[in-house]
Amino acid sequence: MKKVLLALFLILPFILNAQSNIKALVGGTLIDGFGGTPLQNSVIIIEGEKISAIGQVGHLNIPAGAEIISTEGMSVMPGMWDMHVHLMINGHSDYGHWDSTYINEFEKTIMPASAHQLLMAGVTSARDLGGPLEASLNVRDRINDGQLPGPTMYMSGPFLQHEPYPGTEAFRWGINGVQDARAKVKRLAEAGVDCIKLIDQDQMKMEEVEAIVNEAHQHGLKVVAHSHRPEEIRRGIKAGVDCFEHTGLSSAPEYPADVMELIKERTAQMNLGPLFWTPTVEVLYNYLYVRDNPELLDNDCWHLDLPDHIISDIKASIRKPGELPYFQLTPSRKPTLKRKVQQLLEAGVVLLVGTDSGVPLKFHCQSTWNELDVWVNEMGIDPMYAIKAATYWPSVVMGVSNEVGTVTAGKYADIIAVKGDVLRYITLLQDVDLIIKHGKRYK
DSSP states (O other), X not given: OHHHHHHHHHHHHHHHHHHHTEEEEESOEEOOSSSSOOBTTEEEEEETTEEEEEEETTTSOOOTTOEEEEOTTEEEEEXXXXXXXXXXXXXXXXXXXXXXXXXXXXXXXXXXXHHHHHHHTTEEEEEEOSOOHHHHHHHHHHHHTTSSOOOEEEEOOSXXXXXXXXXXXXXXXXXXXXXXXXXXXXXXXXXXXXXXXXXXXXXXXXXXXXXXXXXXXXXXXXXXEEOSSHHHHHHHHHHTOSEEEOSOSSOOSSOOHHHHHHHHXXXXXXXXXXXXXXXXXXXHHTHHHHHHOGGGGGOGGGGTTOOHHHHHHHXXXXXXXXXXXXXXXXXXXXXXXXXHHHHXXXXXXEEOOOOOBTSTXXXXXXXXXXXXXXXXXXXXXXXXXXXXXXXXXXXXXXXXXTTSSSOOTTSBOOEEEEESOTTTOGGGGGSOSEEEETTEEOO
């Protein structure tokens, strides 16, 4: 008898610990990420890092000892993805000053702060497109090891382009010939990047562009390319780029007809999979509003984890948002955005939610919900499509849909919840009430 009691005494802490490691989200409307009819009165059981069961109140038993978290009156959905972020910047208007002043603080201060800000905005996965190689991978790995709070990060490391802009060589690599193109992609792949970022490909030789894409694909890496200029798109499609970014720097009212024919021809080849596109429209669409209503810039959510001297520097740089050179053409570009997005949708492109967060006036804590708001309330995109573009489709393009992207038994518990009906009021996502990443509650 004493031996039995002793055994129970020894294992009891482990039993209690196992029970406390179980969470039950009870009562909310579940939008699972697949795009189907939401599940009312949902119950989601989380054991450790993963989802173990999904059902409804009265039909799914809650394990004894589970921590019960009420989601009554809430929309419950997968944690959001932002498919175009820049952790190394945070809203400052002068890139030259920022890069020269803070490059030694990117890894230890700025990138971790940006990641934390994204997570607290409900972004549990993000793709960083352009940064110093070692810093990018170290921050990603420290997040994955639990040393830093942040989304699961997918890093491209340095941009690949014809020639780096002066002063950017630490995070932009020039390409000089086919052999160099393959060697630099191989170097990135062996270092452990998650994708390849290609820009200004219209300034490269076509064989260099093809070498980058082919080498990346041989290493199992997707290639993400700028689409600011028509020739960038033409060359990207010809070379087999997997995902395009942005809607163009020009004020042209729409994409040229020949470009649209190339896009349609590519989307018709379903044996190649979907053609993905991250339009990043909110940074342009909202500029005039932000310029005329700068109180939005005083939201201190972007101060999180940043030291006072950096916060003061950012504030000083955006004190006069109407005078920033970065945005002077934007009033002419804004009217073109809706048409270009519509062209892409009509051509069968799969859109992804991404924001370019970190560029001037765009903070990591605000950009993702703003992008969804513009899609739904300004571009007329169906809210369910928008949510799927911020949850399911990103996991597909990054090759991790068997692990995350939807609220599904067996996948990691990356889940957020907001009070109210997010399908009716997408802007509710500006204030996420519950944030769980890999089973750990952050808010």
